[in-house]
Amino acid sequence: MSRATRRIVVAHLTDRGMSPADIAAELGVSRDTVRRDLTETPPPAPAPEPEPAAPVAAGLLLPEGTQLRQDLNVLTAAFRARPEDVARFAIHQAAQGVRHHWQARAAARARQREQAQTS
Structure with missing residues (x-):
């Protein structure tokens, strides 16, 4: 100890x-x-924990990074919207792309199963 x-x-x-x-x-x-x-004098108090970074979007904390900030600024300027709205839109678009990819894979597997059953 x-x-x-x-x-x-x-x-x-x-x-x-x-x-x-x-x-x-x-x-x-x-x-x-x-x-x-x-x-002896009491030991020093532990250092306070650092404040979390300011949220990029309401309810969403993202790690601060130069590239992330630049990308958010570009999108905010392009859409003339608040950073929260831009982040929401970008997340929605990315998720939509993933959903389409999953749906396409599921459809391809279903076609393969159908072809295997008819062969």
Whole structure:
């Protein structure tokens, strides 16, 4: 256990009412170590987590990237629309293409099955 972690645990156990001797026995350290941990300044608070990137579209978070931003700017200018609307349109178009591809594959498999059954 690191020193910083031990200091946090010692402070927590002290707050819960444990004596330094009990804490020392629990952690397998000397009472002097526990006393020293209690008298030293508390460890620094953990750094706050960074704020998430601003959403590109309402309800949709995308990783920030130069190319993504440039592409979104081009589409926004071309369609004269809000970034949210452009992102929605682009996602819809991409999904529509995938749907057509899946439908074509399913139809081809059905034709192959029909041909296999008639042969």
